[in-house]
Amino acid sequence: MILNGVAIYVLWLREMKRFLRAKSRIVGSLAMPLFFLAFLGFGFSRMAIPGVSAGVKYVNFLVPGIIGMGMLFSSMMAGMSVLWDREFGFLKEIMVAPVSRVSIVLGRIAGGATTALIQALMILIISLFIGFRIASFGSFIMALVFMLLISTSFIGLGLVFASKMKDMQGFGLVMNFIIFPLFFLSGALYPLQNFPPWVRLLTYVDPLTYGIDGLRASLLGVSSFSLLFDLFLLLGISVLMVSLGAYFFEKSESV
């Protein structure tokens, strides 16, 4: 359990370089959230949706949800990028280095969280152009804290899956049976109280529910749970997910 600061830094640096060099990846990862925001936001703009507080326009209700969605997808990808490294052989170079596995996990989380945050901020900035308003600087900082917690939680979860898989074959399964349900059950697109009771139970075990609710609490001042409840629950989830990710990564065979 020795933390190696230089190794964490260089793993983070590598992610940054790779991210900035893959321009098409940045554009691609922004496209889906922006399409959702634009088409759903304008498509439903004149509809009254039960559960959205009076005085909150649907498009504004949607912005925190879409930010959460972007974080979910990019963070799971970042966690699962171990699979890419395994596929291209680079994982062996990392694993054979005299660096504790915990440092490797932390470096990956630092890199993944930074790229996910950059993408989320880009969505937030673009949403300002379609009329979204952030209440205060304080609420912006609070939203950043939630973004960080969402991304570390799902990078941890991504690491768990990546450690359990030998190759990329299972990626589609995770996409369809984990990532999409997490997204649709999180209340990113609609208020959760419209679900029948048994589905609502499922929404309560989805970590993204609290992430998006927390983002709404910070950015809009409207939420289902209290901001502090969201914050501490998500903090706990994120610590748990990172620990699980580190544990399974440590146990996985590197060749």
Place this chain on the structure above:
Amino acid sequence: MDAILVEGLTKKFNGFTAVDGISFAVTSGELFGLLGPNGAGKTTTINMLSTLLLPTSGRAEVAGFEVIRNRDAVRKSIGIVFQETALDGKLTGRENLDFHGMMYGLSKEDRKARIQDVLELVELSDKAGVLVENYSGGMKRRLEIARGLMHRPKVLFLDEPTLGLDAQTRRHIWDYIKKLNRDAGVTIILTTHYMEEADYLCQRTAIMDLGKFVALDTPSGLKDILGGDVVSMEFEKGMDSFVSQIERLDWIKRIKLHDGSLSLTMEKGERRIPELINLAQRVGVTVDCVHLRKPSLEDVFLHFTGRTIREQEASAAERFRAMMGPGHAARGRR
């Protein structure tokens, strides 16, 4: 001092024994080869010695450290070039080396100096700023060798260092390997299934087959076991009567039938060929072709396993398929 000490090292995967109780020692400064077909267990051995795989049983020391209990000390002391490329294509050559240097805790000045040194050694200084995805296969290999040397390892593992490279590049890489071993005194363990590679490079070579060592000696010592040149002959017909004739000749040390051809071991084979052809004519047997071979490690392999290395690879692939079941038949290893 021994750079590597291995006792009864074994690795099993789901009941399949990949490495079967091998024991050997490699002296500091030696260039040691593991020769064998694909599937013989060479890479598994390297993976255990480099701490990437836990042995099922047995023990191993690398640079004086135990590979199971003292992993980090082993990792610090070794450099490794994997069989498959392990570079980040989205980084430049220099960045790949710098990443490595930081992971191994080299200081900034040290990294700068080392990167320059190792790039010069493998003649890649002018390509250092190019993204690795634009490198040729040979350049990638050279960069990986350079990277393996960055942190001044005591022991360098090279897993099939010239696999898939053209003859000229292979020759270049051989020269680097020799130079490294000679000038820097690095202990080098290399695996290969190219006979000529082991022959040209290694001071001692272990022949590995089905997870075991079948022989271990210097390349010339291994060839001496064969007792001289090999003359192989093929016949249109009547090989049996020819064999019964030559069994009486005392200068023929060994007679082997293999795939319808006859392999005869003798000294000064080139002087005996006319005699053999005369004899064949006398007994009325038509000789199709005659081939003289100075002994190579291929013959040594044949001698110890009864098969050529290529046949061994074919049957190893069959075993692998049988083990994985029919559904996996098309999915070999990359």
